[in-house]
Amino acid sequence: MPKTKKDSSSSDSDSGPEDKTPAKKSKTGNGKGASGSSGDNHNGPWTLEKLRQVRINEFKGRRMVDIREFYEKNGEILPGKKGISLQPNQWKKLIELAPEITKALGD
Template identity: 55%
Template sequence: MPKHKKQESSSSSDSDDGPVDRNPPAEKKAKMGNRTADKEPTWVLQGKKLVKVREFKGKVYVDIREFYEKNGDLLPGKKGISMTPEQWKKLLSLGDEINETLGSLC
């Protein structure tokens, strides 16, 4: 049996050995950017910081949140903010002013 595993790890990239074990989180991140991956439109800001458009208790929100991994699943953490569509639109309308302020500080 070990001989069979050896052949898999040296000739196949889909074995359970080595670097392949480290790839699933990266694949999940790539899938998270796909709008159909988890049935919620999702965009990756950086690492596990995601923007999602989701429904909660019958209302739609723009959710900007840091996610964490547990048992192979990405779950929403406490660090984040959920905004109503009106709040999101207000934030976007402030974009130019915020960018000007950032430009003067950075």
């Protein structure tokens, strides 16, 4: 059955490469701005480890915090399917829960 509406899904998370706004491409993958602080780059990317990054993206007109695994192809860093996009209120809730989660980890 063909889709007639783009808003047929109620989920705000995306699955990666089919996003309307492609992630910024980097030929080096060196994670500039990856020190964990925003520095001069207020929209990231911030590297968690290797090719796992946090970025601020726009999806369907909404700003989202995108936590995603990337991969390298032909010298370009591209977004993969493994990841999650959080709405600002979801991100704030996660930050609010972070101390409790850290305690549960035992670290």
